[in-house]
Amino acid sequence: MAVERLAQVTGTAVPLRGDNIDTDRIIPARFLRSVSFEGLEAHLFADDRAQAEAIAPGSHPFSSPRYADASILLVNANFGCGSSREHAPQAIRRRGIRAIVGQSFSEIFFGNSVALGMPCVSVSPEVAERLMQAVERDPQTAITIDLGAGTVSWSAETAPAALPGGARDAFLEGTWDATGLLLDRYEDVEAVAARLPYVTNFSRD
Amino acid sequence: MPSLLQKVWDAHTVRRLPNGQTQLFIGLHLIHEVTTPQAFDMLRARGLSVQRPDRTLATVDHIVPTRDQQRRPFLDVMAEDMLAALERNCREAGIRLLDVPSGLQGIVHVIGPELGVTQPGMTIACGDSHTSTHGAFGAVAFGIGTSQVRDVLASQCLAMDPLKLRRVDVQGRLAPGVYAKDVILEIIRRLGVNGGVGFAYEYGGEAIDAMSMDERMTICNMSIEGGARVGYVNPDRTTLEYLRGRPYAPQGAAFERAEAWWLSMASDAGTRYDDRVTIDASAIRPTVTWGINPGQSVYVDEPLPEPSGVAPGDRPAVVEALEFMGFRAGDPIRGTRIDVAFVGSCTNARLSDLREAARVVRGRKVAPHVQALVVPGSQGVRAAAEREGLDRVFVEAGFDWRGAGCSMCLAMNQDRLTGRQICASSSNRNFKGRQGSPTGRTLLMSPAMVAAAAVAGEVVDVREVDRGGC
Numbered sequence: 001m002a003v004e005r006l007a008q009v010t011g012t013a014v015p016l017r018g019d020n021i022d023t024d025r026i027i028p029a030r031f032l033r034s035v036s037f038e039g040l041e042a043h044l045f046a047d048d049r050a051q052a053e054a055i056a057p058g059s060h061p062f063s064s065p066r067y068a069d070a071s072i073l074l075v076n077a078n079f080g081c082g083s084s085r086e087h088a089p090q091a092i093r094r095r096g097i098r099a100i101v102g103q104s105f106s107e108i109f110f111g112n113s114v115a116l117g118m119p120c121v122s123v124s125p126e127v128a129e130r131l132m133q134a135v136e137r138d139p140q141t142a143i144t145i146d147l148g149a150g151t152v153s154w155s156a157e158t159a160p161a162a163l164p165g166g167a168r169d170a171f172l173e174g175t176w177d178a179t180g181l182l183l184d185r186y187e188d189v190e191a192v193a194a195r196l197p198y199v200t201n202f203s204r205d
Numbered sequence: 206m207p208s209l210l211q212k213v214w215d216a217h218t219v220r221r222l223p224n225g226q227t228q229l230f231i232g233l234h235l236i237h238e239v240t241t242p243q244a245f246d247m248l249r250a251r252g253l254s255v256q257r258p259d260r261t262l263a264t265v266d267h268i269v270p271t272r273d274q275q276r277r278p279f280l281d282v283m284a285e286d287m288l289a290a291l292e293r294n295c296r297e298a299g300i301r302l303l304d305v306p307s308g309l310q311g312i313v314h315v316i317g318p319e320l321g322v323t324q325p326g327m328t329i330a331c332g333d334s335h336t337s338t339h340g341a342f343g344a345v346a347f348g349i350g351t352s353q354v355r356d357v358l359a360s361q362c363l364a365m366d367p368l369k370l371r372r373v374d375v376q377g378r379l380a381p382g383v384y385a386k387d388v389i390l391e392i393i394r395r396l397g398v399n400g401g402v403g404f405a406y407e408y409g410g411e412a413i414d415a416m417s418m419d420e421r422m423t424i425c426n427m428s429i430e431g432g433a434r435v436g437y438v439n440p441d442r443t444t445l446e447y448l449r450g451r452p453y454a455p456q457g458a459a460f461e462r463a464e465a466w467w468l469s470m471a472s473d474a475g476t477r478y479d480d481r482v483t484i485d486a487s488a489i490r491p492t493v494t495w496g497i498n499p500g501q502s503v504y505v506d507e508p509l510p511e512p513s514g515v516a517p518g519d520r521p522a523v524v525e526a527l528e529f530m531g532f533r534a535g536d537p538i539r540g541t542r543i544d545v546a547f548v549g550s551c552t553n554a555r556l557s558d559l560r561e562a563a564r565v566v567r568g569r570k571v572a573p574h575v576q577a578l579v580v581p582g583s584q585g586v587r588a589a590a591e592r593e594g595l596d597r598v599f600v601e602a603g604f605d606w607r608g609a610g611c612s613m614c615l616a617m618n619q620d621r622l623t624g625r626q627i628c629a630s631s632s633n634r635n636f637k638g639r640q641g642s643p644t645g646r647t648l649l650m651s652p653a654m655v656a657a658a659a660v661a662g663e664v665v666d667v668r669e670v671d672r673g674g675c
């Protein structure tokens with residue numbers, strides 16, 4: 001496979017406020033009843049959007065024409081908590097989002113996003129708030145996430161945007177799809193397995 | 206003075222990857238129908254095959270109907286597609302599938318332990334966040350996404366970042382009517398739903414030591430609700446006695462060798478933790494969630510929180526939750542009328558959970574306006590309960606007695622809430638829409654509390670029911 005590196009994401013953003021937005025809200029379980037990920041983006045935040053629509057049309061950020069072209073998602077704390085369903089980042093990615101900026105992410109969601117080549121970078125609560133306000137004021141605000149420098153910039157501002165070292169290097173080196181790497185030295189894997197007594201159900205002394 | 210986490214991690218480390226992550230060997234890969242079909246497709250697309258079918262075990266749990274389980278094809282076409290894909294994938298790869306006709310089917314986190322597949326000192330991965338359940342045995346067990354399922358299928362390994370370790374000491378003894386479920390809800394309430402991000406939780410202390418394996422599984426199961434991907438209890442005599450004689454556990458002299466290795470994996474005295482928390486078990490009371498995340502809970506005799514009484518940062522979440530639930534700040538949770546009572550899920554659908562629920566309903570009747578159902582965690586649990594006559598106790602009280610599966614925990618089958626129904630549930634998540642109706646409402650509690658609510662038709666204090674007060 002050709003190595004694809006990812007050092008920077010630039011685009012406009014969609015702001016999605018709220019802490020602890022769980023994967024059941026991102027993609028309700030009934031849409032998991034399929035053997036493929038195709039078409040999941042149509043159901044992104046399905047219930048939240050329907051409930052917001054009933055109150056005020058277009059009021060959910062993902063229903064609003066203002067943010068229709070966004071390729072960066074802005075969130076608050078503990079985004080993607082709950083179920084391990086990769087359907088959640090898949091639906092977001094398939095909707096055209098290429099990176100997420102937020103205060104913090106659930107670990108499983110973070111790992112799933114890395115595996116899809118969609119970085120989730122962490123910023124302070126103040127920076128998250130300033131970004132959200134900037135984008136709410138002007139949805140055309142261009143945002144740049146620089147993974148190597150560990151920054152996010154918009155308008156005349158630049159702020160730290162952290163990504164743990166392993167994930168950062170994976171993007172910069174184009175190795176976020178780990179399968180190849182893990183198969184590289186399979187004899188080492190076999191050696192570890194051979195040392196673990198339970199692999200032979202403790203049949204050997 | 207390494208911890209269990211460190212010992213297991215070291216024993217399974219293949220190498221350090223160029224990006225600084227650890228390549229970790231996965232001793233046991235559990236799979237089910239929801240998070241794997243796409244992973245098998247990815248493998249095929251790359252011309253890869255399943256490396257260790259012998260370290261992989263499959264079952265079907267999320268989409269199975271709980272009535273008429275044996276009938277194929279399933280009435281639900283999409284459910285049928287998902288199971289058919291799993292069957293084909295397992296057949297082609299040579300993976301053992303514990304399906305409904307096997308008599309061994311059940312929720313993946315119930316059958317692993319009950320068959321003795323789950324053992325101390327292992328690394329265990331599954332495309333399911335409640336894989337932390339298996340940590341009750343002193344395994345390092347965690348949920349993964351579908352791309353990682355692909356990685357494990359292809360290489361039996363994962364690329365992992367290290368975890369910090371927090372010791373959670375639960376000191377003292379639990380009062381009557383207070384269960385492992387109440388302990389873990391207390392831990393989540395105290396440490397927050399994201400308090401465990403980046404940590405593995407090691408649970409210990411007098412109350413945990415005194416717990417059965419079923420109870421320890423309830424605790425470890427909900428680690429993820431507190432943000433911790435991994436939660437474990439060090440293996441001890443209770444662990445060994447549970448495993449002895451289980452079908453997949455080593456037998457005879459091999460079991461003795463296993464015992465020694467298993468116990469050697471426990472954290473050493475003098476292990477240093479990155480953080481320590483102590484919880485007083487004797488102060489915990491029966492707990493009920495009132496909101497839309499598992500950290501939003503109160504003791505059954507407490508009022509709902511006032512937004513003004515919480516930290517400013519938490520206020521919007523409290524307001525949003527009260528509004529979604531249609532509850533008023535300051536009202537008691539006790540007396541909340543329920544529509545549905547669900548005893549089930551990988552948190553609380555093992556034999557001891559069913560026994561506790563049955564003890565409460567024995568000789569009583571479910572309130573006329575309540576739909577009540579028991580969904581055993583596995584066919585094994587179901588059969589064992591029937592041998593004790595628990596099914597009759599439930600049916601006579603007016604409960605439905607169903608086949609094994611996830612059922613109304615996440616409502617991917619026909620079992621689901623409708624409209625604004627309120628469900629007293631022994632499951633683990635009260636997220637908006639979790640039980641199948643976008644506007645449905647979930648109150649999490651122990652199975653005994655669910656049973657008591659089913660009978661009373663509203664949230665009650667199981668300690669009073671036990672005293673004959675209802």
Ligand code: SF4
Pocket residue numbers: 266267312313314333335550551552610611614615632633
């Ligand atoms: S019972 Fe619920 S939480 Fe457990 S595996 Fe099934 S759906 Fe997930």
